[in-house]
Amino acid sequence: MTTLNASASPAARRTVRPIPQGRNRFERAMWLFMRFSGLALLFLALSHFGFQHIIVGTHRLTSEDTIVRWGLAGESITISQLFWRLYYGVMVLLAMLHGLNGLRQVAYDYLKNKTVYNAFMAAAAVLILAVTTMGVIALIVGVNASGATAAITR
Amino acid sequence: MSALISTVRASLSYRGREGHWLWLLHRVSGLGVLLFLILHVAGMSSAFISIEIHDRLLEMYKTPLFSIGELALAFGLIFHAVNGTRIAILELKPELWQKQQLATRLAIIIVVLLAAPTIIIMALGSINAFFGPAAGH
Ligand code: HEM
Ligand code: HEM
Numbered sequence: 001m002t003t004l005n006a007s008a009s010p011a012a013r014r015t016v017r018p019i020p021q022g023r024n025r026f027e028r029a030m031w032l033f034m035r036f037s038g039l040a041l042l043f044l045a046l047s048h049f050g051f052q053h054i055i056v057g058t059h060r061l062t063s064e065d066t067i068v069r070w071g072l073a074g075e076s077i078t079i080s081q082l083f084w085r086l087y088y089g090v091m092v093l094l095a096m097l098h099g100l101n102g103l104r105q106v107a108y109d110y111l112k113n114k115t116v117y118n119a120f121m122a123a124a125a126v127l128i129l130a131v132t133t134m135g136v137i138a139l140i141v142g143v144n145a146s147g148a149t150a151a152i153t154r
Numbered sequence: 155m156s157a158l159i160s161t162v163r164a165s166l167s168y169r170g171r172e173g174h175w176l177w178l179l180h181r182v183s184g185l186g187v188l189l190f191l192i193l194h195v196a197g198m199s200s201a202f203i204s205i206e207i208h209d210r211l212l213e214m215y216k217t218p219l220f221s222i223g224e225l226a227l228a229f230g231l232i233f234h235a236v237n238g239t240r241i242a243i244l245e246l247k248p249e250l251w252q253k254q255q256l257a258t259r260l261a262i263i264i265v266v267l268l269a270a271p272t273i274i275i276m277a278l279g280s281i282n283a284f285f286g287p288a289a290g291h
Contacts, residue, residue: 035242035245035246038235038242039242053228058221059280059282061212061216063208066201073202095191099184099187099188102184102188106181112158127192128192138202141202144203144205147206
């Protein structure tokens, strides 16, 4: 039940967005997903950002450290490497789906032409799902250092 | 296209209170972080193809342009995370709705408390890397 004037801008209508009522199960599920994935990302994304910037520091990032955390392809992985891969795996899946659904909400507000909206979302979904797949493959396979120089693998 | 322009104009000129600016900033920061995330995961996942590509991309993270851009990323990520948490808590607990003003102020204070030291530490790290005694090594 909304008391807001339908001619108000989308901004006015969207400042508070209550849980979608009625039988639209997909929108209800997505509404809940945005909130709970957001709360999980609060810890995952902020801890990752803080780790890479405050603890390591951008200017001290090295590929060797990534090899230590992720492990090499073809070698058996250690407990700590398993932890890092699961951590990044959960983060990449939640962040990408959260971002894709967020993008859908934004596109829905601005792209009023249905054909334009559908074409845009199809392209965005293909791109995002392709990159997510790459990210997950990297975490399953591990790092390939076979062609690397000694300076990187040490 | 004209619908797009008029909606964007309406969003920019709508005179709501803080809530409207928070909403707009939430949207812009979410899109910005998503753009970074797509490029970032495409780059970091290249490690499974060849660590040398990954290594070359990591070196790009140490250039002046990236060092400036990542300050905006830090603010955007922290703002979106804290404000998103405010939204989620308020909407999952409607009994807190009388306290919206307090929640808004609290969120702004927490963003400043988290973002200011983060940005200062990052900026000092970059200044040291580019101009400090070990610069160029
Ligand atoms: C760090 C913790 C995060 C929290 C707590 C969070 C929370 C939220 C919430 C609750 C919404 C729904 C807002 C609404 O329906 O009005 C939202 C929207 C959104 N989020 Fe996040 N989020 C987080 C991280 C991210 C990340 C990492 C990305 C990028 C991949 C992202 C991109 C977006 C986008 C594009 C929207 C749509 C904005 C809109 O509809 O105006 N968020 N976020
Ligand atoms: C400029 C800031 C950032 C830096 C320097 C950084 C650094 C890194 C590094 C070095 C890795 C490789 C893994 C490792 O060595 O531990 C990585 C992976 C990853 N990062 Fe970041 N990160 C940044 C920001 C972010 C943000 C804001 C997000 C999320 C919204 C994010 C999400 C991820 C994900 C999901 C992976 C795993 C990629 C995959 O599965 O292939 N990063 N990051």
